Amino acid sequence: xxxxxxxxxxxxxxxxxxxxxxxxxxxxxxxxxxxxxxxxxxxxxxxxxxxxxxxxxxxxxxxxxxxxxxxxxxxxxxxxxxxxxxxxxxxxxxxxxxxxxxxxxxxxxxxxxxxxx
Amino acid sequence: xxxxxxxxxxxxxxxxxxxxxxxxxxxxxxxxxxxxxxxxxxxxxxxxxxxxxxxxxxxxxxxxxxxxxxxxxxxxxxxxxxxxxxxxxxxxxxxxxxxxxxxxxxxxxxxxxx
Numbered sequence: 052x053x054x055x056x057x058x059x060x061x062x063x064x065x066x067x068x069x070x071x072x073x074x075x076x077x078x079x080x081x082x083x084x085x086x087x088x089x090x091x092x093x094x095x096x097x098x099x100x101x102x103x104x105x106x107x108x109x110x111x112x113x114x115x116x117x118x119x120x121x122x123x124x125x126x127x128x129x130x131x132x133x134x135x136x137x138x139x140x141x142x143x144x145x146x147x148x149x150x151x152x153x154x155x156x157x158x159x160x161x162x163x164x165x166x167x168x
Numbered sequence: 169x170x171x172x173x174x175x176x177x178x179x180x181x182x183x184x185x186x187x188x189x190x191x192x193x194x195x196x197x198x199x200x201x202x203x204x205x206x207x208x209x210x211x212x213x214x215x216x217x218x219x220x221x222x223x224x225x226x227x228x229x230x231x232x233x234x235x236x237x238x239x240x241x242x243x244x245x246x247x248x249x250x251x252x253x254x255x256x257x258x259x260x261x262x263x264x265x266x267x268x269x270x271x272x273x274x275x276x277x278x279x280x281x282x
Contacts, residue, residue, distance in 0.1 A: 086270065094256050096211065096273035103268070142210055146269065151266060154262060154269045155224070158210035 057159035060157040072128040074143035084146040093140040170272035180280045191242040191259030200242040203258040249281045
């Protein structure tokens with residue numbers, strides 16, 4: 052079974068509008084971490100935002116926020132006021148357990164976002 | 169500073185060549201990772217080093233040989249590769265235990281095997 056599911060292979064958004072990228076996860080471990088990464092066409096994976104399973108508040112980092120719905124096992128990324136530079140592949144990833152030396156990230160298949168002027 | 173550097177940016181090699189990829193970080197991270205990424209796919213974990221010791225090898229063929237000479241440096245030695253090994257190779261590092269274990273990635277090396 053897929054542990055991380057991103058159901059949107061591609062998304063379009065108009066510049067300055069908000070967009071939500073979906074991510075659902077599956078784990079029986081009560082401790083886990085959820086990460087979002089952005090990968091432009093240049094290839095570098097850029098860390099955007101992190102949510103821990105015990106965090107009470109939704110994570111926010113500038114224009115990025117994570118809509119964490121634990122009961123539904125979803126961790127959607129919201130990008131506000133989209134910019135042309137936001138066009139990229141976005142990956143949702145999960146780390147099961149507390150992390151540490153055997154930290155393994157499980158990645159979703161990604162969503163390719165295109166921001167239109 | 170969350171910088172991980174990788175050299176070279178691009179590499180073209182023949183199937184009989186021996187080459188190495190280099191990764192460096194100066195953030196005091198004690199875990200370092202190699203990933204392989206094919207076009208339009210998520211990264212696939214290859215190796216994890218923790219405190220300079222190999223802790224995970226995801227059943228990677230022996231033509232890929234990792235090395236961690238010190239806590240800041242990670243190499244990937246390549247020998248007798250196949251054309252299907254052409255991919256983007258990403259290095260990452262993460263902070264020690266007690267901190268959020270976010271993996272920070274380098275810009276990658278685009279490898280082409282002829």
